[in-house]
Amino acid sequence: MGKIFYISDLHISHKNCISFDNRPFTSVKAMDEAIIKNWNDTVTDEDTIYILGDMFWCNTQKAIEILKSLKGTKILIKGNHDDCRDAEFRSYFKYIKDMDEVYDNGRKVILCHYPIPCFKNHFYGWFHLCGHTHTSFEHNMMENDKFEIKALYDRPCNMYNVGCMHPWMNYTPRTLSEIVSGYEQYLASTKTGEQAGTGGLHPCPYCGSSDIRYSIKSTTLQFKKAYHASMYCWDCNSYGPRVLYKSDEHRHDVEHNENLRKQAESLWNRRG
Numbered sequence: 001m002g003k004i005f006y007i008s009d010l011h012i013s014h015k016n017c018i019s020f021d022n023r024p025f026t027s028v029k030a031m032d033e034a035i036i037k038n039w040n041d042t043v044t045d046e047d048t049i050y051i052l053g054d055m056f057w058c059n060t061q062k063a064i065e066i067l068k069s070l071k072g073t074k075i076l077i078k079g080n081h082d083d084c085r086d087a088e089f090r091s092y093f094k095y096i097k098d099m100d101e102v103y104d105n106g107r108k109v110i111l112c113h114y115p116i117p118c119f120k121n122h123f124y125g126w127f128h129l130c131g132h133t134h135t136s137f138e139h140n141m142m143e144n145d146k147f148e149i150k151a152l153y154d155r156p157c158n159m160y161n162v163g164c165m166h167p168w169m170n171y172t173p174r175t176l177s178e179i180v181s182g183y184e185q186y187l188a189s190t191k192t193g194e195q196a197g198t199g200g201l202h203p204c205p206y207c208g209s210s211d212i213r214y215s216i217k218s219t220t221l222q223f224k225k226a227y228h229a230s231m232y233c234w235d236c237n238s239y240g241p242r243v244l245y246k247s248d249e250h251r252h253d254v255e256h257n258e259n260l261r262k263q264a265e266s267l268w269n270r271r272g
Contacts, residue, residue, distance in 0.1 A: 002046035004104050005072070005173035008113065008131025009079070009163040010035055012066060014057030021134050021165040035164070036069060038172040043072040048094075049173050050102070052131045052162055053079020053113030060086045067092040075100075079113035079132060104176050117145040117159060127158040127176065134163055140206055140238040148241040151267050202269050204233035211235055212268065214261055229260045231268040240268035 011017040012035060015028050025031035043049055049072045056063040060083065067074070067089070076096045078084065084096055100111040101120075110119045110128040119128040133139035139161060149157040160179050164171045168182030187205050201212045211234040216227055228242040243263045 002044060002048060002072075003175055004102075005043055005047060005049040005175055006052065006111075006129050006162045006179065007049070007164055007169060007173045008052035008129075008161075009054045009134060009165065010051070010056075010171075011054055011081075012056045012058065013062065017057070017134075017165075023165060023171075032066075035171055036066065038170075040069070040071050042173050043070070045071050047072045048075065049073070050075045050077060050100075050111055050129075052077045052111060052129060054081045054131065055079075056083075057081065060089055064089055064092065077111050077113055107176060109176065115142045115159065115161065117142060117149060117157070119159065122149070122157055122159070123153060123155070125155075125158065127160070129160055129162050129176075129179070131161060131163045133161060135165060139163075140236065143206065144239055144241070147267075147270075151241045151270060200269075201231065201265060204236060204238060206238050207233060207236040209233050209235035214264065215239070216260075229264045231264050240264065241270075243267065 012032050013028055017023060018025055018028070018031060023031060025034065039049075051074060053076075055076065056066070064086075074093050076082065076084070076093045077100055078096060078098050084090055090096060098112070102109050102111060104127075108121070108126045110116070110126060112119075112128070112130055114132050115130040116128060120126060122128065133142060142159070142161070146157045146159050158180075160168075160183055162169055162174070162179060167186045168174070168179060174182065201210075203210045204212065212231050213234050214229070215232050216229050230242040231240040232238065241264075243260060
């Protein structure tokens with residue numbers, strides 16, 4: 001029985017993605033060749049691979065020629081850039097869907113191109129694989145949601161972005177176990193212990209910066225003014241889990257609440 005692999009957002013032949021994702025290629029040709037080689041060095045014809053959207057950025061005939069060269073049984077979970085109108089193109093996939101639920105060695109996995117932080121049965125240990133956000137601020141937002149869910153329920157949120165440009169993917173199809181372990185290794189590599197960062201805070205898990213600062217913002221809760229506090233990275237503007245503070249006091253008093261800041265710092269260090 002073959003293995004099951006996943007990958008997303010290959011954007012084969014998409015020149016602008018080289019700069020957008022800061023991909024380590026000097027040309028579209030070099031990028032396409034590396035993606036195809038990594039695929040065929042990893043996947044066999046006995047394996048199944050789920051592509052979670054945005055596979056190509058080229059004409060249909062070129063896409064078909066590349067599909068012919070790629071090993072494995074291919075299943076496409078459509079993204080916003082997938083043109084599936086051509087019958088011959090569709091014939092190279094076992095099936096094409098917008099979303100799917102699959103079993104992978106006893107684990108239930110929700111597949112969608114778009115991230116869904118509150119995906120089905122996330123509270124009960126199911127997994128969700130997605131793509132779409134690349135290395136953008138939206139990716140940081142989704143990672144922040146993931147950490148907030150973990151802080152709220154005291155259990156992991158098994159949502160993993162399998163965009164090919166992420167370090168745990170490295171332009172190569174990965175199994176679910178490889179994705180999870182690679183992601184954890186990546187998080188561990190961005191932390192250097194309790195004394196790392198500013199004031200005993202862990203460095204940013206996204207960019208590695210140690211410039212972590214404190215933020216208070218006003219919000220509305222049931223039509224009443226409230227505040228939420230959090231730590232954030234000055235360099236990439238990613239925020240940690242928020243602490244909600246219901247108060248009728250002046251903003252100045254809230255900003256000087258040391259207990260509130262300590263809670264925000266604790267949540268920042270608990271991430272990952």
